[in-house]
Amino acid sequence: MKKSRVKEKHIRINEIQAAARELFFSKGLKGTTMESIAKKARLSKGTVYFYFKSKEDLYISMMMPVLEELGRQLLKFEKDVNELKYETCQEVIIGLKDVFLLAYQYDTDGLRIVNSFQQGEHFLEVSEATSEKISHRARVNFNVMRRTFSRAIELGMFKDLNVIKLSDALWALFVGIIQLEESKFRSTGKNHLYETLKYSFRMISDGICKS
Amino acid sequence: MKKSRVKEKHIRINEIQAAARELFFSKGLKGTTMESIAKKARLSKGTVYFYFKSKEDLYISMMMPVLEELGRQLLKFEKDVNELKYETCQEVIIGLKDVFLLAYQYDTDGLRIVNSFQQGEHFLEVSEATSEKISHRARVNFNVMRRTFSRAIELGMFKDLNVIKLSDALWALFVGIIQLEESKFRSTGKNHLYETLKYSFRMISDGICKS
Amino acid sequence: MKKSRVKEKHIRINEIQAAARELFFSKGLKGTTMESIAKKARLSKGTVYFYFKSKEDLYISMMMPVLEELGRQLLKFEKDVNELKYETCQEVIIGLKDVFLLAYQYDTDGLRIVNSFQQGEHFLEVSEATSEKISHRARVNFNVMRRTFSRAIELGMFKDLNVIKLSDALWALFVGIIQLEESKFRSTGKNHLYETLKYSFRMISDGICKS
């Protein structure tokens, strides 16, 4: 009995977040109304407020999961590099791309929200604490990435390159491509995300891996 | 207390746009109020409406200039490639990066707004016509880019590669890096935009240029 | 300080309409503010919008009831004529006057609004659909009137006269007198509506009934 209650609670929360995710991404924070979220989740506004104390609270709650999943994948990636699961430089780069992609597939809208948030769109609308919570989690992830590249260099898999810039460039490329391809998808209906990602990361690996 | 009536029309328009630019970028379309724009421009709301027929109209007016400047720079870039002003493949890639950068410097906030717009946030908030106007201009620019790469391949400066994916990747990388570095700049105060851009495009050119 | 939430929905609606009725009539559609309606109904603006989706929606909602009541009375009038409840031509004319009067008493302000609406003032301010809704209902009522007069002629109660013009004239007379007498009432405080109506319809019946 008790357990099913708890479970139900989680289900409710998930339903609300699922509804919110889609709306927040397509219409933005300001453009999404609590009413529309409630309606999409087939609940009343009051119930949404029972589970989330404010719109911002709900908004924030959608970013952490994907950042955490990305964190988990990055740690696994680091472990794999340490354990020499990747044989070539190229494989490492492609491996990272796949890590990014897994996070994207884990929670597409969540990642989009993170992006629009990081882009500064809503910077001044959320509390400092909230903003910091997100930023901190992102920073942690970046550190894992850098650490992993440093390790890969130590292992002789890479040229000696700037791990900070490399990490930045790869993430930026990933995010940039997602945005561009999604934008194109919206207007043309054609989805070239995976191919373009593969192509781009391939160019990078061609550039940085010892020949 | 009325404003001096002599101020030239375009000066007023510039003042309003200057005020709007910053606000639209930091708070988005929905998050920015006409009141705040007017206040920042030290005008009354009515005056803003005298020059721009709606908030959306003002918003749009901030995107076209940078897209047009980018268009001009791309045409010049195409001309330079045709006239063999670039000697090596690397130079072409770096040249394109500089074209992007010139547009960015020409109107930083404008480009930011274009990005946030293309990211989808506001697609549903503006009229079809407006959306199309922007998208069309962007498409034109992409076409110039692709045409130029095709030409460079014909000229034997590049390997035979996919000009569509290459164009996409380069623009995505540029946009992604701008977003990431600006986000970092906001939280750390340190600006590595130029170096990171240079580094990233260098990696790409290393990857695609014949050795 | 919230309102008691138990009040039945239709009671609230009635309160709002009651407040709106008076204001719409005395100040017109444009001249009446939602704020003033809310204030008069001792509610917040938001609540008014909770029950009526727009000012126009509320405005329209005030016209239909009286037009429908008039419709019902006219059908009853038709039935009475068919069932020979009226013995003389004069009685029929007076009967119609009383039908008009019943509608007027059923919803005085509503009828005033219908009149000011039909007068053209607001034709261009409301949506096509809305305008058509009202006009259609009015047309239906006119048809009943004409049909009834045709029947009365068949029954030999009237001379053979133009039922369209007669219907128009009687309604026009009724509306004209209401407007004139109310206007006078506003400036003199004296109400001669009923007497003047009686007198006027008497003149008409004197004119058209066989001697």
Next chain:
Amino acid sequence: MKKSRVKEKHIRINEIQAAARELFFSKGLKGTTMESIAKKARLSKGTVYFYFKSKEDLYISMMMPVLEELGRQLLKFEKDVNELKYETCQEVIIGLKDVFLLAYQYDTDGLRIVNSFQQGEHFLEVSEATSEKISHRARVNFNVMRRTFSRAIELGMFKDLNVIKLSDALWALFVGIIQLEESKFRSTGKNHLYETLKYSFRMISDGICKS
């Protein structure tokens, strides 16, 4: 020179009033903007304000001419009755209808505005003084009408009837028919104003004139 100036001034005023007339009638007082009036008159807003000190002032200025014309026609009508220009009771009633009609033709929109004004639509929007000015002029006209009917009774042309109610009824009928027929004209495009007026006044005269 001087004279042409004066004349020009009158022309300007007429142009403004002509523009305003149409707009005030079709869109009402609130629905008409000074901007739209100025535009229609091919002038700037400032110029309109040069000739009329406010929107209300302009609005009011449109009512007096038709009321004055009606006054002149009524005086002529009185004179004609006194001078026995009308031979029968019927002719007098028809004569009055024609007086009304002349005023209507003299300034159709002006009369419409008077009607919507008298209907109370804008009562609370104009100053007391203004309102009184109009009402006074209307009262004077009514008095002439009544005096004329009293005279006609003295002359033995009419039965001894209530001149106040008769005057009211005839004016009400006239106004009611104008409104109804114009309303129908707007939706059907067919204009039966003159016939319906003729028919209606004929019924009245049939009713009140000694057989």
Next chain:
DNA sequence: TATGAATGAGCCTTCATTCAT
């Protein structure tokens, strides 16, 4: 827990009016 009526601050936009040129 769940609901949805109620609130009220806030936003976009309009427009009568003023006044420097």
Next chain:
DNA sequence: CATGAATGAAGGCTCATTCAT
């Protein structure tokens, strides 16, 4: 005389949030 830029007070409407039931 004429112009039109500038103002600011409203007004229609939205929506996050609260809370009695």
